[in-house]
Amino acid sequence: MKDVLREVLDKIPNYNSFKTFRELEDSTDLLVREYKDVVRVESIGRSRCGEEIRALIIGNGRLKALWFGAPHPNEPVGTLVLDYLSEKLASDDELRRFFDYTWIIVKVADIDGLKMNEGWFKGPFTITHYSMNYYRPAGNVQIEWSFPIRYKRYSFENPVPETRALMNIIERYRPDMIYSLHNAGFGGVYYYISEEAPLLYPIFQLYPKSLGLPLSLGEPEVPWAVELSQAVYKMVSLKDYYDFIERQGMDPLQVIRHGGSSFDYAQQYNQDVVELVTEVPYYYDPRIEDVRDAEENISRREAILEALEWQSKIYDFIREVWRDVKKIFSNRDVCSESGRLIESIDYFVETVPKSIEAEKRWANTDPSLSRRAKISEVFDNRYVTRFYTALSLGMLRRLLNIEAEKISGLKPYLEKVEDVHQKILSYLESNRDYKVIEIRKLVQTQLAAGLYTALYIQTRRR
Numbered sequence: 415m416k417d418v419l420r421e422v423l424d425k426i427p428n429y430n431s432f433k434t435f436r437e438l439e440d441s442t443d444l445l446v447r448e449y450k451d452v453v454r455v456e457s458i459g460r461s462r463c464g465e466e467i468r469a470l471i472i473g474n475g476r477l478k479a480l481w482f483g484a485p486h487p488n489e490p491v492g493t494l495v496l497d498y499l500s501e502k503l504a505s506d507d508e509l510r511r512f513f514d515y516t517w518i519i520v521k522v523a524d525i526d527g528l529k530m531n532e533g534w535f536k537g538p539f540t541i542t543h544y545s546m547n548y549y550r551p552a553g554n555v556q557i558e559w560s561f562p563i564r565y566k567r568y569s570f571e572n573p574v575p576e577t578r579a580l581m582n583i584i585e586r587y588r589p590d591m592i593y594s595l596h597n598a599g600f601g602g603v604y605y606y607i608s609e610e611a612p613l614l615y616p617i618f619q620l621y622p623k624s625l626g627l628p629l630s631l632g633e634p635e636v637p638w639a640v641e642l643s644q645a646v647y648k649m650v651s652l653k654d655y656y657d658f659i660e661r662q663g664m665d666p667l668q669v670i671r672h673g674g675s676s677f678d679y680a681q682q683y684n685q686d687v688v689e690l691v692t693e694v695p696y697y698y699d700p701r702i703e704d705v706r707d708a709e710e711n712i713s714r715r716e717a718i719l720e721a722l723e724w725q726s727k728i729y730d731f732i733r734e735v736w737r738d739v740k741k742i743f744s745n746r747d748v749c750s751e752s753g754r755l756i757e758s759i760d761y762f763v764e765t766v767p768k769s770i771e772a773e774k775r776w777a778n779t780d781p782s783l784s785r786r787a788k789i790s791e792v793f794d795n796r797y798v799t800r801f802y803t804a805l806s807l808g809m810l811r812r813l814l815n816i817e818a819e820k821i822s823g824l825k826p827y828l829e830k831v832e833d834v835h836q837k838i839l840s841y842l843e844s845n846r847d848y849k850v851i852e853i854r855k856l857v858q859t860q861l862a863a864g865l866y867t868a869l870y871i872q873t874r875r876r
Contacts, residue, residue, distance in 0.1 A: 418512050419865055422502055426861065429853040432490045432535040433497060435465075435528050438521050441497050442470065449504035458520070459579030462555075463749035465525040467579045472503045475515040477875060479868055480589040482520035482580065485558040485596055485676075487527025488550050488805075490535065491694055491856045492595020496521045499861060513865075514872055518587055523557045523576055530754055539850045541600075541697060541801065542839045545808035549754065552761030553672040558594060563674030565653045568666055570673035580676060588683040591690070591871050593864045594676055598693040600801040600848070601794065602630030602702040603859060606691040607642070607867070608649040608677050614863075614870055615643040621862045622694075625855045628703040630693070632794025633718065637776050649677050649689055662775040669768040671761070688871050692863040694856040697801075699848045701793035708792045715783035721795035722774050728803040729766050731834060732810055736763050739827050743817065755813040762806060797845060800838055807835040 433441070446455050452472060459467045481499070483492035496519050503510055503517055522528050533547030553559055557576045563569070573581065584592075598604070603622040607614070619629060629645035638658035640648040652674045659666040677689040708717075736759060747753040777783060787795075811831045818824040842848070 418509060419862070419869075422506075422509065422865065423858050423862055425502075426498055426854055426857050429494060429857065431537060432853070433493060434532050434535060435522055435525055438493055438497055439468075442468065442500075442521065445470070445501055445504055452510075453500070453504045458583055459575055461525045462575055463526045467520065467523070467525065467576060469583060470500050470517070470519040470521070472500060472517040472519065473510045473513070473515055475510075475513065477515045477591070477872060478518065478587045478589040479515045479591040479593070480518045480520075480580075480583060480587065481593040481595065481864065482523045482676075483595045484522045484524050484528050485594050486550060486556060487524040488531050488548055488599075489595070489597040490528065490531070491597040491853070491860055493521050493528075494853065494857050495595060495860045495864070498857065513868060515591075515868065516587070518583055518589065520580070520583070523580065524551070525576075526749070526754075527551050530751065539696065541804070541842050541848075544599075544696065545804045545835070545839060546812065548805050548808050549812075550758060550805070550809070551754070552758045553765060554761065555757070556672065558596070558675055559652075560673040561675060561679040563652055563678050565656055566666075568652075568656055568670060570652075573673065577673075581679060584676070584680050584683055589680060589687055590684065590875065591688050591868055592676055592680055593690050593867070595860060596691050596693055597856065597860070598630070598695040599805070600697045600699075600798050601632065601695045602628040602645070602698055603695070604630040604635075604645040604647065604693050605863065606639075606647050606649045606689075606693075608687070608689040610642055610648075611688075611867075611870060612643070614867060615646050617866050618646055618692075618863055619644055622855075622859045625858060627694070627851065627855060627859060628698055628700060630695075630794075631703045631705055631788070632790040632798065635693075637773060637780075649675075649691070651675060651678055653678070658776070659772050662772045664768070664772055664775070669765075669772060671765055688867065690864060690867045692860045694859050695851065696856075697848050697850055699793065699797065699845070701847065702790050702798075704789040704793075706789050708787045708789050710792070712787050712792060713784055714787040714791055715777055715780075717787045717792050717795040718777045718783065719774065721799040722770055722777060724799055725766075725803060726770055728807065728834075729763075729770065732759070732806065733763050735810065735827055735831060736760075739814070739824060742821055742824065752813060752816050755809050755816075759810055759813065797842065801842055804835065804838045804842065807831060807838065811835050
């Protein structure tokens, strides 16, 4: 077992960039031609802008594994995982026999969004370049968060076409394993898994360390996440978010606008399905795993509230600019660059304040937050928060930069946004402890977690 997996992981190429959608498609076409007796390709739907979404079907094992890349289009690490794995499965008879699976591989779930991010795929891999070319869809049209769901008083029944394509695959194959290949931006490695699996935790924790990557030991991504082990969390659900909002004395129907996840949906067709997410960052800083008490006398509550105040400040700035410029834009075509960015910023302005309010209520009342903050938690709240607000500002700057060439009167707003954005980027870039992680190590970490989880499921389902 060890030799088979080690060989697969050791042969991962030394990537120096991410592949574009067209490059990934060319790779798929070549694979199908070379291994036509082993690999077949299925057209499973079309994107909102008409691109064909394809799935590779490899093997004919008893168990079914659905792995899909770019569920969020600014997260392309998984596309390289799938590009490499599909070639290994097609060319290696021993590997296919080792895993008793039929593999359903969708290299790119969000094709239109991926193409919006290709401006940073070839580098340079600086925070500034990433932020200037970053795009993330509005929450209610994100593929991973627009699956139909009903819970208590809430319902969402408007999946985007890409989500419908994955729904069809889930309904037809009823997968035993789903690997939604997300990745983080700044921080350390962490995981979500849909069931308690103590046998896997040491692998999840030790494998990235063997590559010199830190675990994310600061704040969890969301305050309602349940920690199973160090840097390992129970898969989060819209249902958890709903209950969290309710516990803060707020009406979830006034806060939530998006749908469920692939795991929420897949349970209807296979209650034993196991889903995994492995979050690997592009950038890291050793402080993200330093669990010593912070040198300054600050509680975890104070650190979280400081981060939330910063988010509120940036939100207020974006809202004020947006209030003035939104009426100027006439381009609402979601298949254009500007139209996509307008959709995302609109959603951001509509949904963020109530979300921040819920987290402030939690931070002010949760007794567990009164202890002294760890170095990792202070770093997360101070640096990582600024990193993610820079991405939101980056989209607004990108939009204004495009439209200022065509619409008079936008230049002053562009200059104002550029100034605030650049100050945050300078703050982050001056933090010289951060490092850019080798792409190969990101691919290795994601693939190792996925293959060991597939093996874990296979062993338990004998």
